[in-house]
Amino acid sequence: MQRPSVLGVTYLALGEPDYPVRLQAIDDPPPLIAVRGNRAALALPAVGIVGSRNASAAGAKFAQMLARDLADAGFAVVSGLARGIDAVAHRAALTTGTIAVLAGGHDRIYPPEHTELAQALLANGCAISEMPLGWEPRAHDFPRRNRLISGLALGVVVVEAAKRSGSLITARFALEQGREVFAVPGSPLDPRAEGTNSLLKQGATPVTEAADVISVLEPILGRPAAPVYQPPEPSGLANRADSEEAAARVMALLGPTPVTIDDLIQLSGVGAAVVRNSKSPDGWRGSAVGASPWPVETHFSSI
Amino acid sequence: MQRPSVLGVTYLALGEPDYPVRLQAIDDPPPLIAVRGNRAALALPAVGIVGSRNASAAGAKFAQMLARDLADAGFAVVSGLARGIDAVAHRAALTTGTIAVLAGGHDRIYPPEHTELAQALLANGCAISEMPLGWEPRAHDFPRRNRLISGLALGVVVVEAAKRSGSLITARFALEQGREVFAVPGSPLDPRAEGTNSLLKQGATPVTEAADVISVLEPILGRPAAPVYQPPEPSGLANRADSEEAAARVMALLGPTPVTIDDLIQLSGVGAAVVRNSKSPDGWRGSAVGASPWPVETHFSSI
Numbered sequence: 001m002q003r004p005s006v007l008g009v010t011y012l013a014l015g016e017p018d019y020p021v022r023l024q025a026i027d028d029p030p031p032l033i034a035v036r037g038n039r040a041a042l043a044l045p046a047v048g049i050v051g052s053r054n055a056s057a058a059g060a061k062f063a064q065m066l067a068r069d070l071a072d073a074g075f076a077v078v079s080g081l082a083r084g085i086d087a088v089a090h091r092a093a094l095t096t097g098t099i100a101v102l103a104g105g106h107d108r109i110y111p112p113e114h115t116e117l118a119q120a121l122l123a124n125g126c127a128i129s130e131m132p133l134g135w136e137p138r139a140h141d142f143p144r145r146n147r148l149i150s151g152l153a154l155g156v157v158v159v160e161a162a163k164r165s166g167s168l169i170t171a172r173f174a175l176e177q178g179r180e181v182f183a184v185p186g187s188p189l190d191p192r193a194e195g196t197n198s199l200l201k202q203g204a205t206p207v208t209e210a211a212d213v214i215s216v217l218e219p220i221l222g223r224p225a226a227p228v229y230q231p232p233e234p235s236g237l238a239n240r241a242d243s244e245e246a247a248a249r250v251m252a253l254l255g256p257t258p259v260t261i262d263d264l265i266q267l268s269g270v271g272a273a274v275v276r277n278s279k280s281p282d283g284w285r286g287s288a289v290g291a292s293p294w295p296v297e298t299h300f301s302s303i
Numbered sequence: 304m305q306r307p308s309v310l311g312v313t314y315l316a317l318g319e320p321d322y323p324v325r326l327q328a329i330d331d332p333p334p335l336i337a338v339r340g341n342r343a344a345l346a347l348p349a350v351g352i353v354g355s356r357n358a359s360a361a362g363a364k365f366a367q368m369l370a371r372d373l374a375d376a377g378f379a380v381v382s383g384l385a386r387g388i389d390a391v392a393h394r395a396a397l398t399t400g401t402i403a404v405l406a407g408g409h410d411r412i413y414p415p416e417h418t419e420l421a422q423a424l425l426a427n428g429c430a431i432s433e434m435p436l437g438w439e440p441r442a443h444d445f446p447r448r449n450r451l452i453s454g455l456a457l458g459v460v461v462v463e464a465a466k467r468s469g470s471l472i473t474a475r476f477a478l479e480q481g482r483e484v485f486a487v488p489g490s491p492l493d494p495r496a497e498g499t500n501s502l503l504k505q506g507a508t509p510v511t512e513a514a515d516v517i518s519v520l521e522p523i524l525g526r527p528a529a530p531v532y533q534p535p536e537p538s539g540l541a542n543r544a545d546s547e548e549a550a551a552r553v554m555a556l557l558g559p560t561p562v563t564i565d566d567l568i569q570l571s572g573v574g575a576a577v578v579r580n581s582k583s584p585d586g587w588r589g590s591a592v593g594a595s596p597w598p599v600e601t602h603f604s605s606i
Binding site: 058061062184185186187188189190193194196197200201205206207208209212 | 491
């Protein structure tokens with residue numbers, strides 16, 4: 001599964017356990033994605049934040065606030081590493097895990113001036129690409145790439161967008177993929193708000209603060225993005241017999257349909273420690289702010 | 304019905320034929336309204352345009368465009384003669400008929416600097432008040448007055464509004480009265496957009512151009528606000544026997560529920576001239592731009 005390569009790129013094939021669950025659900029998931037950085041970020045619940053390359057100061061400021069607040073709430077911020085809104089969103093979520101989806105190969109960062117940003121986000125987040133190393137991104141690779149931004153995410157927020165812009169393509173993919181579409185309102189006299197206002201007219205959810213996004217996504221997620229701290233289990237549960245019985249209960253709950261660790265804890269009535277010991281999660285590293293010590297998107301199943 | 308008084312004020316009592324049809328339908332219609340100016344404006348399909356007293360330049364510019372375009376489309380613009388958005392909306396619709404709803408008596412124009420505007424709108428539009436002459440408007444007369452702005456209108460557009468503003472009270476009245484609520488989007492960083500964005504989150508229709516309002520209101524109206532010119536009927540229809548039979552068909556369609564002249568024409572399959580001759584509409588004076596020569600809000604019924 002972990003196949004280190006040049007630049008520290010590893011690959012995830014469709015069907016492999018770590019392949020992002022939501023991306024797997026789209027119509028045309030990439031058969032193979034090349035990943036650099038902290039793959040655990042791919043297991044966080046994710047929100048796309050996209051927008052104009054020539055963002056206004058207000059748009060950039062808002063994107064920054066929004067990305068930071070969503071990151072603090074436990075979401076990975078997914079974007080396209082482009083100039084403007086994309087870059088602002090990635091930067092605001094550097095410490096908690098942000099995901100950059102590239103249109104070219106990992107060694108062909110576009111725009112070139114974001115090479116440093118792409119490197120910086122690898123510590124807690126990751127960059128992914130469906131293109132081979134050496135692939136120079138062409139114009140039509142960008143819209144194609146956009147389906148992965150929405151595909152990784154529970155929903156996409158369009159912060160600023162002119163009438164015909166790439167961000168609207170991402171919003172269209174989100175709709176087609178059954179993901180939530182959010183749009184930030186703007187003055188009708190501001191051409192950078194034409195696209196977002198038009199999304200609002202089509203039924204997108206208006207966003208003026210992170211809470212507007214969280215209140216829509218948490219019910220889909222079925223729980224807060226960043227679960228509250230679970231205190232250690234009472235010592236009695238360390239008893240081996242109890243523990244074996246509990247593990248059997250957990251195993252009985254597993255079937256072909258993936259289930260989250262939180263659901264398992266709730267459904268089994270068994271302590272979190274026992275559920276966790278039923279399978280050892282792979283190397284997720286905790287992030288700075290309000291994150292769980294466990295992969296919040298880890299899915300357990302019997303197959 | 305026409306009782307000329309000081310300042311040329313006439314009165315309309317609830318139940319009188321010229322009492323505005325939609326206002327009559329609200330829970331607490333004023334038993335008597337004092338009207339100055341061209342009463343025929345009260346028979347036009349109306350849209351409320353309201354907003355901040357301390358409007359931004361962009362907000363004022365947008366209100367102007369919107370009011371002019373809605374006026375050109377055949378709508379009367381209703382507002383509260385306040386500073387800011389209200390005044391801009393009235394001014395943009397001076398030539399086609401705009402309705403100012405006052406919080407005090409007709410001889411107590413508020414704010415005083417709008418006395419000239421109040422006078423100017425009387426030529427094609429009118430000012431109305433449920434308060435007696437000499438009534439100095441107090442703080443709580445303004446929210447009370449707002450129910451008449453929405454009550455006269457098919458819908459209300461809120462252009463700019465801070466968090467707790469009078470315009471939001473008008474929007475609330477509109478909702479309670481079953482009228483459409485429209486809101487102009489604005490940047491989340493602009494405090495003057497807090498109220499309108501909050502309305503959007505509550506389900507108000509986003510407005511960036513007049514067409515957004517017209518496309519919602521025309522289906523309610525059942526026809527364009529300004530019907531296209533109807534050519535004279537072919538001479539055969541002037542035949543008296545045909546005409547009597549047609550008139551009978553029109554009469555048969557009438558019942559206790561009011562119906563518009565356009566609906567009658569469509570439902571009876573009878574020429575417009577015959578339907579019109581079935582009852583003579585009272586003195587509606589045509590307005591400058593794109594208006595029908597017939598009272599567009601005239602309702603026919605058998606009682």
